[in-house]
Amino acid sequence: MGTIGLSVEIDGALNAELEAEARRSNETAGEIAQNAIAGYLDGRRRKRAVVCQALTEAEDGVFISEGAVEDWMNGWGTPDARPRPEPDMFPDR
Numbered sequence: 866m867g868t869i870g871l872s873v874e875i876d877g878a879l880n881a882e883l884e885a886e887a888r889r890s891n892e893t894a895g896e897i898a899q900n901a902i903a904g905y906l907d908g909r910r911r912k913r914a915v916v917c918q919a920l921t922e923a924e925d926g927v928f929i930s931e932g933a934v935e936d937w938m939n940g941w942g943t944p945d946a947r948p949r950p951e952p953d954m955f956p957d958r
Contacts, residue, residue: 873898926956 875883887894922928933950940946 922952926954927952928954930954 883894883897886892887897890897929950930953933953937947937950
């Protein structure tokens with residue numbers, strides 16, 4: 866797909882920062898803006914997928930217990946950090 870023009874109003878300080886970064890990185894401001902927009906949209910897309918998955922699990926009655934989440938969070942930034950807990954609460958089957 867080809868490129869199209871896009872006009873976006875940004876404040877002066879942000880524009881100055883963008884232009885300075887363009888000079889430092891030997892890219893155009895447009896290239897930086899395009900990469901930033903692509904990264905932002907990718908993050909939104911991934912967040913939406915995670916939320917949809919969580920909603921499906923919630924509708925199915927699958928949850929992670931409060932205790933498991935607290936244990937996980939208490940380890941953040943420590944040598945005891947653990948991976949994200951897996952669901953440990955399931956509907957009666």
